Amino acid sequence: MxxxxxxxxxxxxxxxxxxxxxxxxxxxxxxxxxxxxxxxxxxxxxxxxxxxxxxxxxxxxxxxxxxxxxxxxxxxxxxxxxxxxxEKIVETNPAVNLPLPKVRKKLPGFVEEESLHHLLDDGFFPGDFRGVRDKLIVALLYATGIRLAELMQLKGSSFDTKNYLIKVLGKRQKERIIPYPREMNNLLFEYLEIRNREIGYFPDILLVTEKGKPVYEKLIYRVVKKSLEYVTSFEQKSPHVIRHSYATHLLNKGADLNAVKELLGHSSLAATQIYTHTTFEKLHDIYKQAHPRG
Missing domain, CATH: 1.10.150 (DNA polymerase; domain 1)
Known part of the structure; x- marks a missing residue:
């Protein structure tokens, strides 16, 4: 023990x-x-x-x-x-060089770009505290590609609203800076105003419940699942699917793979390269539809 x-x-x-x-x-x-x-x-x-x-x-x-x-x-x-x-407690590792079952490489699922624009732009979220907060959760996940744990740690001070940058504390406490869309400021300010007025001022945490407690994993999963159900029949509806969508859409638009790696906070390029498979599949579909002999 x-x-x-x-x-x-x-x-x-x-x-x-x-x-x-x-x-x-x-x-x-x-x-x-x-x-x-x-x-x-x-x-x-x-x-x-x-x-x-x-x-x-x-x-x-x-x-x-x-x-x-x-x-x-x-x-x-x-x-x-x-x-x-x-720690020099044992001399060998008995778990190395053993035959293991082969893992079939699973391509990350993603939601179509148009569906996420529809969700965020076309009035699916009410204008009360919960609606504005839930919209901010989905918008932040898609605008920055951050992980669930990173989202939960955000503070008001994490945002540089003048330069449209967000500071994120990732795995192993590694800090990275991510740009976000200018229009995000409007939603952020709207949320902070309604939160501070109706729930309270919280300098050490951005996202809170209606009782003023920090948001928790199940709440965010529930928000994302309910929100995505409006616009997609895709089976998986989780924060990580929005992260996959963020990476896939960037690469589909021609973003550099190394840049996407840094934005996602991956420690190696291999972790980011899985998204290129999804991109190539999309390109192949476009080719088949567009080319006379496709």
């Missing part, structure tokens, strides 16, 4: 891993520890070998877990033993 706690604290305080990811790591690690304990009667990090880890992987696959889920859980165990090697 001591080693697991040390690992989680390492992720939380040294690696500055996001709280959501830390919770997922802890859950995966707890499941692994329980499995090993049931198998051999105890969990001793120095007695865990590749054979035991392989048996655990097989058990996960027998439970019909998706290849993506199995790979994520194995990644957690790999990271745990890397940490133990770093």
């Amino acid at each position: 001591e080693y697991q706690e040390s690992f989680i604290n390492y992720l939380r305080y040294e690696k500055r891993t996001s709280p959501h990811t830390v919770v997922a790591y802890k859950k995966d690690l707890d499941q692994f520890v329980c499995f090993i304990t049931e198998m051999v009667g105890e969990f001793d990090v120095n007695k865990v070998d590749s054979k035991l880890v392989r048996t655990w992987i097989v058990s996960l696959m027998e439970k019909q877990l998706s290849p993506r889920s199995v790979n994520r859980k194995v990644s957690t165990v790999k990271a745990f033993f890397r940490f133990l090697m770093k």
Whole structure:
């Protein structure tokens, strides 16, 4: 138990891993520890070998877990033993070089540009506090491509309204600056005015509930799902789908891949390149429709 706690604290305080990811790591690690304990009667990090880890992987696959889920859980165990090697508690990592189920590359889904313009421009949101706040949530996600956790951390001071820039604190506490459309200021000022008048002044948080509490994940998911239902039949309706839409629309308009990488806060270009597949598919469809021999 001591080693697991040390690992989680390492992720939380040294690696500055996001709280959501830390919770997922802890859950995966707890499941692994329980499995090993049931198998051999105890969990001793120095007695865990590749054979035991392989048996655990097989058990996960027998439970019909998706290849993506199995790979994520194995990644957690790999990271745990890397940490133990770093601390000189174990000499080898039993979770490396094991055969894993192949993950089928899933292209990110996105909402059409016209649908999002329709949603934000054509009166779907009422003019009361909740309506203005909900519109600001959707508008910020689409205008900047920020993550859910980044959206929840925004303050009024995050905005440079003169230069139309927003300062975002991303993964591992990395700060980045993102431009936003000029018309966003009108919506931002409208929200701040109605919030300060009806709910209260909050210097340390931008988005709040009607009771003056910071917005939470489920609320934002609910807002996005309800809003997208007005304009699209696309099955997935989440903040991340709006982020996918932001990236795809930028690339469709000819944005440089490296620039999109910086805007999204990706640590490597490989994470951004997945959006080019969606773009190429769209270009292929246009070609088939437009070319005489398409």
